[in-house]
Amino acid sequence: MNIKSVMKQFIxxxxxxxxxxxxxxGGLVVGGMIAAFSExxxxxxxxxxxxxxxxxGDSTNC
Structure with a gap:
């Protein structure tokens, strides 16, 4: 094998x-889960x- 074919195979x-x-x-899914659980x-x-x-007896806060 020559260098040209090896480079072509690598690319x-x-x-x-x-x-x-x-x-x-996976990182995006985990980030979404963290945001959802936090909220x-x-x-x-x-x-x-x-x-x-x-x-x-204080229901004004709801």
């Missing part, structure tokens, strides 16, 4: 690109505080 090889694409997609946590906390104030 045309896309197997490593697939792994990078999966890593990027869900904030909403859940406010609802629990609302319920706690209602139990104490």
């Amino acid at each position: 045309e090889d896309e197997s490593g690109l697939t792994a990078v694409e999966y890593a990027i997609a 869900l946590g904030d909403n859940a906390t406010s609802r629990i505080e609302c319920l706690a104030s209602a139990v104490n």
Whole structure:
């Protein structure tokens, strides 16, 4: 094999690109999950505080 054919084979090889694409997609999914759980946590906390104030007789915070 000469250098030209080795370089051509290297340029045309896309197997490593697939792994990078999966890593990027996985990172985006994890980032989305973190954002969703963070927002869900904030909403859940406010609802629990609302319920706690209602139990104490103060329902103006809801």
